[in-house]
Amino acid sequence: MALVLAPEPPVADWLDSLDAQIERSPSFFDGRPVVLDLGALPSEQPDVAGLLQRLNGRGIRIIGTEGAHPSWQGLEAWAPLNANSTRPARPLDVPDERAAEQPAPQPVQESSSLLVDHSVRSGQSIVFEKGDVTVVGSVASGAEVIAGGSIHVYGALRGRAIAGLTGNHRARIFCRRLEAELLAIDGVYQTADDMSAALRGKPVQAWLAGEAMLLAILD
Secondary structure: OOEEEOOOOOHHHHHHHHHHHHHHOOOOOOOOEEEEEOOOOOOOOOOHHHHHHHHHHOOOEEEEEEOOOOOOOOOOOOOEOOOOOOOOOOOOOOOOHHHHHOOOOOOOOOOOEEEEOOOEOOOOEEEEOOOEEEEOOOEOOOOEEEEOOOEEEEEEEOOEEEEOOOOOOOOOEEEEEEOOOEEEEOOEEEEHHHOOHHHOOOOEEEEEEOOEEEEEEOO
16 A cells, blocks of 8 residues: 655645645655656656655655656656556465366455454554454554544544545544544545644544545534
């Protein structure tokens, strides 16, 4: 899993906006692999390699690029990605020639939800792409919960909650006490500075309405 960052022209204005975001949430990119989508930049964009170096200097760890123009030089350090998704590929099992002689394995039904029956401590990361995650406890500052579906936190949510990871725009986030650093659903996110002060410390749910994230106090 990686974050996707997409520079837009004019690049100087885009960098100013990025710097403002980093100032509001200094730890947003900490430890996060980032894929840079360069598709929005014109083919005549000068010094694209310099742009990547400036991003690297801001502590943004770029692991690859997408949409780079063939004429741009100096991008070898950031290899292009051939896949359309930044999520890790699934392992491919090479079939054994003797498999035809063996009985076919019975399908195993996987759970579509994950129950975490304890609090998530700072520095911990809970990732479950197959469905919902329920935390019976709190999520500490510096911790994160990432789910393919919805996220339910029966305690204080102080860290990051990222729902709808696999493109589920109907996913929601629920918590008993909102003190989050970041909420994200299907790529739409709000940081602590974006959230209304009236919601802090309250039981809250978050969901998407089009391209906007809405937050409301739970009755």
